[in-house]
Amino acid sequence: MKYKNPKYRKKRNTFPLEVSCGNCKTPMVIYAKGSKGNLIKLQVHRIIASAVDLENNEGxxxxxxxxxELAWKGSFDGNETYWIIRGKVNSKRLSGY
Ligand SMILES: [Zn+2]
Known part of the structure; x- marks a missing residue:
């Protein structure tokens, strides 16, 4: 991943997920996911690293x-969040990241 996310805040009991484009399989984000279940959103402070410069990503x-287009920018709980467009991404759990 090209960009480390300066807004990432480490949290316990999360595990790293690699989120990639469902169309061309390019890895886009490493995300610290907190619970099991489907991935529906990417809260920016949980993004560890990304292929996009999120600091300068307006859209x-x-x-x-x-x-x-993989996810729409919005918010959740007052935090900047990308809402995943259903079926547009693949994710897989990483070990040893
Ligand atoms: Zn793609």
């Missing part, structure tokens, strides 16, 4: 390779 989350 939606778009695949750096194929330009597919």
């Amino acid at each position: 939606h989350l778009i695949c750096t390779n194929c330009k597919e």
Whole structure:
């Protein structure tokens, strides 16, 4: 991943997920996920690293390779959050990240 996220706040009982473009399989984000269940959103402070410079990303989350829209920028609990567009991303659990 090209960019480390300066806003990332470490939290206990999370595990790293690699989130990739569902269309071209390019890895886009490493996300610290807190609970089991489907991934529906990416809270920015839980993003460990990303292929996109989130600090300067004004709009939606778009695949750096194929330009597919993957998630919409919004908020959750007052925090900047990308809401995943259903079916647009793949995720897999990473070990030893
Ligand atoms: Zn893509």
